[in-house]
Amino acid sequence: MILEVQGLTRYFGGVRALDGVDFRIGRGELAGIIGPNGSGKTTLFNVITGIYRPDRGVVSLEEGEITGLPPDEIARRGIARTFQNIRLFRELTVVDNVRIAHHPHVGYGAIAALLRTGAFYREERRTREQAEEFLSIFSLQDRGKALAKNLPYGDQRKLEIARALATRPKVLLLDEPAAGMNPSEVTTLMEFILRIRERFSLTVLLIEHQMRLVMGICERLIVMDFGQVIARGLPGEIRRNRQVIEAYLGKRDDTDGGGIRKKAR
Amino acid sequence: MIFLKNIAKAVLPFAALSVLLQFLSARGILNPYWVQIFQLACIVAISALGLNLIYGFTGLFSLGHAAFYGVGAYTAALLTKLYVGAYGDEAVIAVGAVFLGSLLAGGFAAAFLAFLVGLPTLRLTSDYLGIATLGFGVIMKVLFDNADSLVPQLGGARGMTGIARMTGIPWAVAALVAAILVIRNLVHSTYGRALIAIREDEVAAAAMGIDTFRFKLIGFTAGCAFAGVAGGLYAHLYTFLHPSSFDFMKSFDVLMIVVLGGLGNITGTLVASFAWIFLLEGMRVALPPEYIEFRWVLIPLLLIVTMLVRPRGLFGVREFPFLRSKVYR
Numbered sequence: 001m002i003l004e005v006q007g008l009t010r011y012f013g014g015v016r017a018l019d020g021v022d023f024r025i026g027r028g029e030l031a032g033i034i035g036p037n038g039s040g041k042t043t044l045f046n047v048i049t050g051i052y053r054p055d056r057g058v059v060s061l062e063e064g065e066i067t068g069l070p071p072d073e074i075a076r077r078g079i080a081r082t083f084q085n086i087r088l089f090r091e092l093t094v095v096d097n098v099r100i101a102h103h104p105h106v107g108y109g110a111i112a113a114l115l116r117t118g119a120f121y122r123e124e125r126r127t128r129e130q131a132e133e134f135l136s137i138f139s140l141q142d143r144g145k146a147l148a149k150n151l152p153y154g155d156q157r158k159l160e161i162a163r164a165l166a167t168r169p170k171v172l173l174l175d176e177p178a179a180g181m182n183p184s185e186v187t188t189l190m191e192f193i194l195r196i197r198e199r200f201s202l203t204v205l206l207i208e209h210q211m212r213l214v215m216g217i218c219e220r221l222i223v224m225d226f227g228q229v230i231a232r233g234l235p236g237e238i239r240r241n242r243q244v245i246e247a248y249l250g251k252r253d254d255t256d257g258g259g260i261r262k263k264a265r
Numbered sequence: 266m267i268f269l270k271n272i273a274k275a276v277l278p279f280a281a282l283s284v285l286l287q288f289l290s291a292r293g294i295l296n297p298y299w300v301q302i303f304q305l306a307c308i309v310a311i312s313a314l315g316l317n318l319i320y321g322f323t324g325l326f327s328l329g330h331a332a333f334y335g336v337g338a339y340t341a342a343l344l345t346k347l348y349v350g351a352y353g354d355e356a357v358i359a360v361g362a363v364f365l366g367s368l369l370a371g372g373f374a375a376a377f378l379a380f381l382v383g384l385p386t387l388r389l390t391s392d393y394l395g396i397a398t399l400g401f402g403v404i405m406k407v408l409f410d411n412a413d414s415l416v417p418q419l420g421g422a423r424g425m426t427g428i429a430r431m432t433g434i435p436w437a438v439a440a441l442v443a444a445i446l447v448i449r450n451l452v453h454s455t456y457g458r459a460l461i462a463i464r465e466d467e468v469a470a471a472a473m474g475i476d477t478f479r480f481k482l483i484g485f486t487a488g489c490a491f492a493g494v495a496g497g498l499y500a501h502l503y504t505f506l507h508p509s510s511f512d513f514m515k516s517f518d519v520l521m522i523v524v525l526g527g528l529g530n531i532t533g534t535l536v537a538s539f540a541w542i543f544l545l546e547g548m549r550v551a552l553p554p555e556y557i558e559f560r561w562v563l564i565p566l567l568l569i570v571t572m573l574v575r576p577r578g579l580f581g582v583r584e585f586p587f588l589r590s591k592v593y594r
Binding site: 049050051070071072075076080081083087088089090091092096099100101102103104106108110113114115116117118120121123124127163164167 | 267268271272446447450451454455456458459461462464465466468469470471472473474475476477529
């Protein structure tokens with residue numbers, strides 16, 4: 001088990017955004033989280049990555065508990081993520097966006113940086129080359145000197161994934177990676193996700209609304225509604241699950257004419 | 266040894282500039298008044314570079330820069346007052362060492378107070394720092410006004426007199442060159458990128474494994490240390506300190522220089538500092554005596570026009586070649 005979540009609960013005022021969420025993700029798995037808007041998917045990511053503290057429950061990474069640790073510590077332990085609304089360092093260049101991810105592993109100290117010793121130059125060259133390598137995976141190597149804010153939308157999404165990968169994570173959390181992409185971009189993205197999982201032996205957990213992506217590449221699905229896990233299983237099973245269909249489409253009401261009524265929220 | 270080469274590269278412009286200025290003033294081409302103004306411009310530039318590190322690069326809004334400047338000034342002045350008297354006029358090196366030590370102590374004192382102010386406030390979002398530093402500025406002004414009841418030599422509201430005049434062209438230029446180098450080398454390293462990342466998006470920076478609280482504290486403390494050193498130089502340039510020079514309103518002067526020069530732009534801060542000082546003093550000479558107060562009409566007008574024409578500062582994102590990140594290319 002690489003990532004395990006037990007009884008995770010988080011309130012926002014009176015709203016139970018997460019209500020006893022349990023799941024386990026095995027090493028190397030590619031799992032998806034789906035659910036209607038407001039079902040707590042992004043909150044779950046925010047709790048796992050330490051942006052919010054849970055009110056109850058445990059998050060563990062490789063059997064070690066990481067509940068309530070600060071986000072930078074969790075990142076250094078090996079969980080990287082992307083954000084639903086892209087969060088790039090907009091005024092930094094594309095290369096420097098990726099280089100930031102090397103920060104915890106840079107092999108020179110503040111004094112070396114101030115005096116610009118040989119080690120400083122060596123490490124700067126190394127991190128730049130590594131950053132360029134990550135960019136080339138996403139065919140962004142030619143945009144290295146551009147400012148991140150000047151990239152087209154699709155490239156910004158890719159850059160965010162490249163940046164997350166460069167932190168050398170064990171687990172990668174992708175929050176709606178295909179949002180705003182057209183069908184051909186989604187196809188490319190699906191190939192990318194499969195390829196990087198292979199190459200970096202990653203475990204991937206993704207939130208997505210585009211069913212083609214979710215059903216196409218996820219090996220296992222977790223379905224959330226009202227902050228709870230309402231179903232989990234193989235994509236084929238989830239597709240036929242009554243509760244899931246109800247969460248998305250509403251309940252068939254057989255008492256009056258059999259029309260579909262949207263579930264009350 | 267690559268860094269020895271780099272140090273040599275830094276010593277060269279320092280030596281050239283200070284020898285040139287010394288020569289010009291010795292020949293009477295530059296009168297002592299303008300030499301003094303030049304030194305003031307160097308000092309203001311050091312302080313402004315510090316605020317640029319805090320506000321421009323790290324994105325922390327601080328309104329207490331003049332107070333940290335004052336802490337440095339009083340600390341350094343007190344130290345030289347207490348310890349320089351022990352040496353005769355011929356002990357140049359010993360006196361210089363005491364002066365250097367006092368400047369560093371001034372920087373350290375400002376940094377230490379910045380650390381104390383930052384410790385509780387930087388865990389919160391950056392707006393709180395603005396309010397906390399504003400309050401700190403007011404508190405320090407009161408403290409400076411009443412400092413004589415704690416340490417008589419500080420003079421309190423009557424001002425501190427009898428400070429030795431020790432800041433000269435070499436000191437001012439050396440300190441400015443050092444400040445420029447420190448900030449350039451810091452900004453173009455992984456530490457500087459971490460600061461800029463925090464400015465750009467704190468949540469994303471944390472997700473990259475950057476300890477955002479720690480780096481905000483480092484950025485704020487380092488920037489205030491610049492102000493402290495600048496304050497020490499200021500004290501030994503004018504040999505007289507008065508609490509009104511470190512009023513919180515004075516923090517806005519530095520803030521204007523930094524915004525005018527462009528947030529996160531070293532070149533802009535340097536040019537704006539010199540332009541600011543020389544413009545204020547130049548107008549004193551150019552305007553007829555009865556219109557001198559019109560400076561405070563012209564300067565804001567100039568500010569408004571500059572911000573309309575160049576909203577991102579004088580230089581935008583462009584830098585002098587020696588301030589660019591060469592390692593990057």
